[in-house]
Amino acid sequence: xxxxxxxxxxxxxxxxxxxxxxxxxxxxxxxxxxxxxxxxxxxxxxxxxxxxxxxxxxxxxxxxxxxxxxxxxxxxxxxxxxxxxxxxxxxxxxxxxxxxxxxxxxxxxxxxxxxxxxxxxxxxxxxxxxxxxxxxxxxxxxxxxxxxxxxxxxxxxxxxxxxxxxxxxxxxxxxxxxxxxxxxxxxxxxxxxxxxxxxxxxxxxxxxxxxxxxxxxxxxxxxxxxxxxxxxxxxxxxxxxxxxxxxxxxxxxxxxxxxxxxxxxxxxxxxxxxxxxxxxxxxxxxxxxxx
Amino acid sequence: xxxxxxxxxxxxxxxxxxxxxxxxxxxxxxxxxxxxxxxxxxxxxxxxxxxxxxxxxxxxxxxxxxxxxxxxxxxxxxxxxxxxxxxxxxxxxxxxxxxxxxxxxxxxxxxxxxxxxxxxxxxxxxxxxxxxxxxxxxxxxxxxxxxxxxxxxxxxxxxxxxxxxxxxxxxxxxxxxxxxxxxxxxxxxxxxxxxxxxxxxxxxxxxxxxxxxxxxxxxxxxxxxxxxxxxxxxxxxxxxxxxxxxxxxxxxxxxxxxxxxxxxxx
Numbered sequence: 001x002x003x004x005x006x007x008x009x010x011x012x013x014x015x016x017x018x019x020x021x022x023x024x025x026x027x028x029x030x031x032x033x034x035x036x037x038x039x040x041x042x043x044x045x046x047x048x049x050x051x052x053x054x055x056x057x058x059x060x061x062x063x064x065x066x067x068x069x070x071x072x073x074x075x076x077x078x079x080x081x082x083x084x085x086x087x088x089x090x091x092x093x094x095x096x097x098x099x100x101x102x103x104x105x106x107x108x109x110x111x112x113x114x115x116x117x118x119x120x121x122x123x124x125x126x127x128x129x130x131x132x133x134x135x136x137x138x139x140x141x142x143x144x145x146x147x148x149x150x151x152x153x154x155x156x157x158x159x160x161x162x163x164x165x166x167x168x169x170x171x172x173x174x175x176x177x178x179x180x181x182x183x184x185x186x187x188x189x190x191x192x193x194x195x196x197x198x199x200x201x202x203x204x205x206x207x208x209x210x211x212x213x214x215x216x217x218x219x220x221x222x223x224x225x226x227x228x229x230x231x232x233x234x235x236x237x238x239x240x241x242x243x244x245x246x247x248x249x250x251x252x253x254x255x256x257x258x259x260x261x262x263x264x265x266x267x268x269x270x271x272x273x274x275x276x277x278x279x280x281x282x283x284x285x286x287x288x289x290x291x
Numbered sequence: 292x293x294x295x296x297x298x299x300x301x302x303x304x305x306x307x308x309x310x311x312x313x314x315x316x317x318x319x320x321x322x323x324x325x326x327x328x329x330x331x332x333x334x335x336x337x338x339x340x341x342x343x344x345x346x347x348x349x350x351x352x353x354x355x356x357x358x359x360x361x362x363x364x365x366x367x368x369x370x371x372x373x374x375x376x377x378x379x380x381x382x383x384x385x386x387x388x389x390x391x392x393x394x395x396x397x398x399x400x401x402x403x404x405x406x407x408x409x410x411x412x413x414x415x416x417x418x419x420x421x422x423x424x425x426x427x428x429x430x431x432x433x434x435x436x437x438x439x440x441x442x443x444x445x446x447x448x449x450x451x452x453x454x455x456x457x458x459x460x461x462x463x464x465x466x467x468x469x470x471x472x473x474x475x476x477x478x479x480x481x482x483x484x485x486x487x488x489x490x491x492x493x494x495x496x497x498x499x500x501x502x503x504x505x506x507x508x509x510x511x512x513x514x515x516x517x518x519x520x521x522x523x524x525x526x527x528x529x530x531x532x533x534x535x536x537x538x539x540x541x542x543x544x545x546x547x548x549x550x551x552x553x554x555x556x557x
Contacts, residue, residue, distance in 0.1 A: 025375065072420035079419060088406070091413035097405065099425040101379040121383075121426040123464040124456030124472075125401075130411050136464075144466030175349035176374040290360050291347035 003168045005221040007037040007270060010191040013221075014043055014156060017066070021107070021152075021187055022050040023159035023180035024232060026076045027240040029172070030055045031160035031193050033228035033270050038064060039262065049107075049152055051100065051178065053232060054248060057083035060093060061258035067094040069152065071103055075245055077289075082252030098127055098134075098149075104179055106152030111185030116148035123147060157187035160229045162237060164194035168219025169203055171211045174235030181213040189220040195237050197224040227274060227283040239288040244277060294526045296555075300480060301544040303499060303554035304436070305329045305535055306527040308478040311434040312388060313338035318431075319351075319378075319387040320344055325358060325543045327390035327436050330478075332538045333531060349374045359541040382423070382430050388475070389427050390434040394418060395443075395450045398493060398513035400457035400474040400486050402428075402435070403450035411452070421454040428455030432473040438548050440479035440510050447512035458491035480548050482507050483524055488516030497524040501556030526554065 011034070014020065024030035035055045038046075045066040050056050052073035059065050061083035073084040087093045098106070105117040118139070122128050128136060128147065137148045159180050162173040170192050172180065184190045203209045228234075231241035231248070251261040267273040274280055308330030312320045320331035320342050328347070332355035335342040344355050346367055354368035373381075381387055393402035404422055408415030427433055433455070437444050449459075456462065458469050469491060477484040477493070481502045488494035494516040495507055504517045527535070535544070545551045 070420055072422045074419050080417075085417040088414055088417035089409075097421055099421055100375075100423040101382065101426040104376060104379055119383075119426075120429045120464075123425075123429055123467070124453075124459070124462045125421070125425045125428070126405075126411075126453040127421055127425050130452075142466065145464050175372075178375055182376075291356075 002166045003219060003222045004166050004197075005191070005223050007034055007193070007223055007225065010034060010221055010223060011037045011041045011043065013189065013191075014038070016043060017045045018155040019047040019049065019153070021154040021157040021183040022048060022055045023157065023178065023183045024053070024055070024229075025051045025176070025178045026053040026072070026074050027231075027245065028053075028233050029160050029174060029178070029229050029235070030232035031158040031228065032230060032232055033225040034158045034191065034193050034223065035059065036266060036270065036273060039266060040268070049103070049154060051103070052084065053081065054245070057081040058258070060084055060087035065093050067096065069096040069098065069103070071098055071100040075249070077242065078245060078249055082249050083258060086252065096131055096133070098122070098131070102127070102149050103152070104182060105149040107179060107182035107186040109149065109151035110153040111182055114151065116150050118146040119149050121147060121149070152186060154183070154187035155189070157183040157190045159183060159190065159192045160234060161192055161194050162234060163196045163198045163202065164192055164219070164222045165198055165200045165202065166222060167200065168192070168216035168222055169200065169212055170194065170214065170219055171203070171208060172213060173211050177213045184214045184218040190218055191221045191223065192219055193223040193225045193228040195226050195228065195234055197222070225270060227280045228270070230277060230283045233289065235288055238284050238286045241277070241283070241286055292528045292530065295529050295532050296526070298527050298532060298554040299545065300499065300552045300554050300556075301326060301547050302527050302532060302535055303524060304478055304480065304548070305333060305544065306531050307483050307497070307524050308390060308434070308436055308476065309333040309338065311390060311476045312342055315339060315342065315388050315432070317341040317386070318343065319381050321387060321389040323389070323391045324436065325539070325547050326438070327392070328358065329535055329538055329544060330390060331355070333534055336534050336538070337531065345373050355538060357537065358539050358543055379426070382426055385431045387431040388434065389431070390436055391424070391427075392436050392438070393424070393454065395446055396435060396437070396477065397446065397448065397450045397457070399449070399459035400472070400491070400493070401450050401453045401459060402455045402457070403452045404454045405452040407451050424454035425456070428457070428472070432475050434474070434476040434478070437477065437479040440481040440507070442510060442512040445511040445513065458486060481510065484515065492516045494518065495521050497522050499524045499556070500526070500554060
């Protein structure tokens, strides 16, 4: 089976109003090339579920978002995401604000086909009072109340990985796969961009196969895009682009705003984008962060 | 164990904050930010060698990493994988103590990391979001570090958004007791506090040298329980200062508190 697609073919599968999960974490291993293809499209009214970074900020800034399901939206080394802030502070988006672990539970519930997973998390906080859709329930086994974290089923997930074969075997070679396995399992369709397309025998080495975190049946499409996580990182291949993120944040304070950022960088295709940011070699040369 | 006479306020805070981890046994210490991370590192190197720490990315370490760029030949003392998904297995087991710096902390010990002012639908200032605060606060002990003790952080009334559960009877979940909530130390640039006053009221534990109880009360938007005798926060020892310097070779601690004041302001 050959699951290779182009970014444009992925976006052609998406529809207005869909709920879309985005893998990665903050400024790390985000499927930014696929996000950019959405920026170039007519899609709108999306509900985005994400451990958010510039993926969420850019989609908000471009008017693609109806609602964000989030625990944070942050660039980490720059704590506040400028365009997400603007969207919140202008009431441009609806939100479902939850705890980081609750998002994991919601994705697991969706993946497992159960309506909710009970947890203590959220009790006593505004997560419960601001989300009337999240129910607090009695337990059949004790006298406590519990949060029934609802499943977060996704119409589609977008994920970026280090390597994949054309059948959808995906390898995350960096130290953390974050919750990407659950994003893949919680979604009806999972589209994965990869830095390198490899042949299937690459995974015959168990040390390589050990870094595969979901079965290929959970992968719908594979999009080879070297450097496709930029400006986020794809460890160990490249770090996140600090000067680029600073320029992105600065654009939010300028009159041209996000349109100015897009004018400067987005381009009509990923090839144009990469030319505008200095080329693939420059992306691959970005040092990994030290924590 | 010679007490130092020349030390910064940041170093005093690191030593005071490390006390939070001293008697915790074998738990994961998560210190977010330079001072909390150095506090956990110091505890692991001195008072509590059983403590566990990560590299702030995806590996558990048997020795804390120095902060910032390290030499090419530096080998981290990795002992296991500890990616973010596994962190939640640890959090929900309760074997963790986190020290974090929220934007608001109210009289109940509830904290806010999400939004300030306006309405929830349209906040005046959007911040990070609730992050892991809801889960941390109901699952394991937590401490706070506040680099600037003032009435905007320790504000009158309830937090604009309650990210973490505190000792608020009105929000207590059914079947729970206020004693289930476990907020430990609140280390600030003025003092150390906890919630050990009557009915979990915030209580002054120690005053940094040169700071008065009146200053603490003036800079706190609610009443602080002040016991009859409040000791000074213990000065770092020379041994502690040398461990801190080794854990922070680029002196990032000098940039954590405004103007990097000396530890003794008397």
